[in-house]
Amino acid sequence: MxxxxxxxxxxxxxxxxxxxxxxxxxxxxxxxxxxxxxxxxxxxxxxxxxxxxxxxxxxTRPLPRPGEVKINPPTPAAKASATKAAPINVAPAPTAAQVKPTARLAGEEELASRKGDWKYEKEAAPAPAPKKKAAPKKAPAKKAAPKAAAAPDGRPAYLSDAPTGTADDLKKISGVGPKLEQTLNELGVWHFEQVAQFKKKDIAWVDERLRFKGRIERDDWVGQAKALANAKD
Known part of the structure; x- marks a missing residue:
């Protein structure tokens, strides 16, 4: 059950x-x-x-009942054949005393008389490698030219009256229109690289001369100018 x-x-x-x-x-x-x-x-x-x-x-497959599976034990003859192996006879190696020449070879005595003392000379030491010439000393780097001083009115030194090459389109900066671009050009701002260099004192100087104050930091002109300068390169 x-x-x-x-x-x-x-x-x-x-x-x-x-x-x-x-x-x-x-x-x-x-x-x-x-x-x-x-x-x-x-x-x-x-x-x-x-x-x-x-x-x-x-x-649910039924397992075999006890006694249904039988294992035949090995016979004594099989055990004996498995444990005992035929002995292997190994002939002893001949010793040096047992090996004797049967007859002298022709010219053996003449060769024995020509034997002499051989000496091995030491090999000569290799010649020293030529020394490498010392590399010429580099000329001292030129000192960087001193930065231009700011204008008497406080204008940053990197602002210029004229653009270097072709002026950038400053209207690509969000918050800069045609009139504001003209004002920036009059202040000496022509390129994205110049706006990207603005420090707090530079922002304050430019901000005093703009109609809408606080726009430089509010619209993040510096971050926009850096991105536009990198894209231009």
Whole structure:
């Protein structure tokens, strides 16, 4: 009775596992892969049936009863043949005393009389490698030219009355219109690089001469000018 109850329980457990697998497969196909509900339900049913049959067959397969499996012990003759091996006879190596020449070779005595004392001379030491010439000393770097002093009215030294080459389109900076660009040119601002160099004192000097004060920091002219200068390069 207990064995039958165990088999029934295992079968029910197998079908429950198959049901869970089929439900999961159908849900994934429906949600993740965009299948319709009927397609997902059909896939879940197929997975449920196949998995239920396989799992229940594996789990409820009867084990062999005691005494059904027999193992034949090895015979004494096989044990003896496995443990005993035929001895291997190894002939002893001939010693130096047992080897004797049968007859003298022709000219052996003449060769023996020509023997002399040989000496090996030491090899001469290799010549020292030529020394490398010292690299010429580099000329001292020229000192940088001193920066130009600011104008008496406080105008930054890097602002100029005329552009260096072609003037940049300062209207690309957000908040700068045609009139404001003309005002900046009159103050000596022609290029994005000049705006990118603005320090607090420079911003204060330019801001005093603009109609709308505080626009330089509010619109972040310095950050915009740096980006435009890098894009121009």
């Amino acid at each position: 207990e064995s039958n109850k165990g088999m029934v329980g295992m079968a029910l457990g197998s079908w429950l596992v198959a049901f869970a697998g089929g439900t999961l497969a159908g849900t994934l196909a429906w949600v993740l892969f965009g299948w319709s509900f009927l397609q997902g339900a059909f896939l879940g049913a197929v997975v449920f049936l196949v998995a239920g049959v396989l799992v229940s067959w594996v789990m």
